[in-house]
Amino acid sequence: MNIPTPLLEPLPAEARHGTSLLDAALAWAGRLSRIAVWAAGALTLASVLLITVDVLLRKIAGRGIGGSDELAGYVFAISTSWAFAFATLQRAHVRVDVLYHRLPTRVAAAVDWLCLVAFAIFFAYLARFGFDVVRQSFAQDSRSNSALGMHLWIPQLLWFLGIAWMCIVTGLLLLRAGSALVHGDVASVQRWAGVRSAKEEAVEEASAGERIVQGERK
């Protein structure tokens, strides 16, 4: 597998105030999150294939495999929970930035950090009670009430691990952006937790566009 350019993105240079360890951890978290999203995509494509085969069999043989819809539901839950961390690191969660853009940069940086705190609180609750869901299903060995009779703790555990991973990533981001905030390093806060600027996007889109064009020429 040839590794695409974003993976080789150099670690941020501003490892000034003892954050190099955190930066390294975050870089790894970014790689892992990206790989998790690819895996989620592979699972989604697999469920597409399964549904397609199921539909075709039902039409042609009059009898499908059954359960493809249920499995697609699990894949949906698992891939979503694992995509949370990726989306957060990519700062893809939409924020209503009408006021934000009118704030002085230092205040905006504080707000960015506050957003991470909000993420942390919400996902801490989600992880705490999401774990209960897995634990109880495991303790009772709950099965889905369908012909498939899936052991529910299996998809639920995979789903929960995605949320747990999101908690870890949020924790790392909190520390990294927090230390940058304390040191007045507004640029780093923006880099990790800010609202994406049009300029950043333009650069990425251009490179993606180039890749598409090159791909077509090959």
Add this chain to the structure above:
Amino acid sequence: MIPVALALLLVLVGLSIPVGVALGLLGLGLDGMYSMLPLYGAIGELTWSSSTEFLLVAVPLFVLLGEVLLRAGFAEGMYRAMALWLSWLPGGLMHANIGACTLFAATSGSSVATSATVGTVSIPQIAKYRYNEPLFLGSIAAGGTLGILIPPSINLVIYGVLTNTSVPKLYLAGILPGLVLAALFMLTIALACTLRPAWGGEPVRASWGERWASLLDLVPPMGVFLLVVGSIYAGVATPTEAAALGVAGAVGLAWQRGRLRLEMLREAVEGTMKATAMIMLIVAGSTFLNFVLASTGLTQAITDFIRGLGLPPAWMLLAVVLFYLVLGCFMETLSMMITTIPIVAPVMVALGFDPIWFGIIVILLVELALITPPVGLNLFVVQSVRKGGTMGAVIVGVLPFVLTMLAMIGVLAAFPQLALWLPAVFATSGG
């Protein structure tokens, strides 16, 4: 409690806290302040339930479908063809946005998926032809809402189930208003761009030969479209299954044209997952908030208030429109429908309104909720597909379409036959 809830939400969203998290935290806050029961304990179960909801599985599939078509280069071709044909109109490609949304609405039961797909394909064209960015984005956000008015529609099915109204009749009732609304959207664009020609982008000079030749580029996307629609109406697949067939078709098409590459799939998947995570975080937060609102009796209090107004029918309708307009600013639409429809719809039917007609009114109000800030899922989807620039641009751009939609509600109130004619025709012909 209502003012406190609204103030809290405005503060959270105003602080630019991501909307899903803001809704979730509001739920936790209201639980702490007003509930005797430990409602937070339900957050895990509720999130798991909404994450496996089969009706929502279609959303990422349709987003993926759009990404694959885009990254395989088909979307570009389709859009170029549309540009050649349409750009003489005041507003050019923005009409193509509405047209594409209308077509796509016939395949997808979800507005979010419609906006995401058409947005993925069309947003790169803004800079290319120098369109007015806000209006262009607004046309995608608004056009996408047609996804739930033109059948198939998840929201119409939900209305049908909640009110025991015939889903086939609702589907028939949605068609004409959907087409009229699409026409009104185009009229809005044409009007805006006649007043301000600069908004309408650069016209594309084209010979008739080029135009006819470009039609070839429409074939592959139309093939996928026919696959999705055809499989639904031929009884081969449910709408969700049809979405999967569409993805399979798009991937197959890309492979057949030699454009399927691992790198391309990876990028399509990354884009899809980002959008899905963003949407599902909002669904999770909103599901929990809805649970808290229902448990603490807030929704009951609001709807009891509406019911208790005791106004004459016409005023009651106005009150309901205002009610959903305000509610729609702050709630995600699926939760909003599930909580309020079972109480509001019977009241309106008792007042003599036709349940099918009211269903279409409700869908129009839900469409409106999808594009009103601060919580408007279609706004967020367009913003997220766009990846950059401020949210403000999307909000400003969608405003003219909000007015158009309000006008459409007026039109439907004045001419109920718009919705009721088709169901009546098919009822008498024994279908």
Add this chain to the structure above:
Amino acid sequence: QELPRTTLKVVGSVSTLPPYKDHELPFWTRKVPELSGGRVTAEIRGFNEMGMKGPELLRLMSSGVVEFGTAPLAYFAGDNPINEAIDLAGLAPDVKKAREVTDLFSPVYEKLYGEGSRVKLLGISTYPAQVFFCNAPVRGLADIRGKKVRTSSRTQAEFVEALGGSSVTLAFAEVVPALQNKVVDCAISGSMSGYSAKWYEVSTHLFTLPVNWNQQMHAVGQKSWEKLDPQVRAFLQKNITVMVNEIWAAAEQQTREGIDCNTGAASCPHPVKGRMVLVTPSEADRALLRKVMTEAVLPKWAARCSADCVQSFNATIGRNLGLVAAK
């Protein structure tokens, strides 16, 4: 003697279907305040209105998030197959038998929920008979062979598979379009539930053999229950039992009404009538039902339920019906 002022929170069953609209809703919002002289009041919402799917209800009651709750037992079949014991496909051919079976087995459930889940069982009521809505000609049970049937529980799925049909799982909301476009040929649901959801518009044949019943439990979290004044508890238990009895009494009549209204019989009391072809079960159908139940449904269920569970079944329902489930 006056009851202490009490406000209750109730999560009812599916808010669009007859048991909720005709019984639960009026019971909690009108009867309870009326009978208690306004001292006890309640707020009720269907679990579907709360964004829940049902199976989480038992857990939420036991953790005190939900006070009073109602949900079909089939939803908890995944947690423990014993929840299917009284509602196996083909077990109870009429409402009288269904009630008998339910009453026989209630003590087992009471003990089970009381111990493990810390939930107090207040009563078990039922939906009208679960019957076949088909958008294809069907003359009897044997015709299910080769048909695609929407099922809503594992026991129904196994029943359909044993008949040679293929079971399809669909959300309740997806059934109407699926029947209309013939994605499925048949769907199983309560005769009245299917009428309420207007399934008669998209299907042609109503086969009225009761497959099963979809009994639902009325329960309360143990913690919430113990917080209530003993007088209020006695008041509620007494009246919930009355409501449960009413629902059972209505089930037979509603099954009849559902059949009449889907098929457009003159005796249908509602203004809108369906035009479905009525297909009544023959002796052969009843025999086949019993055969499939004893040879396929029961052994499969016994295989996934614990030894204790099978033994409780044999000692109660089994003895009554002359059945022995083998473990």
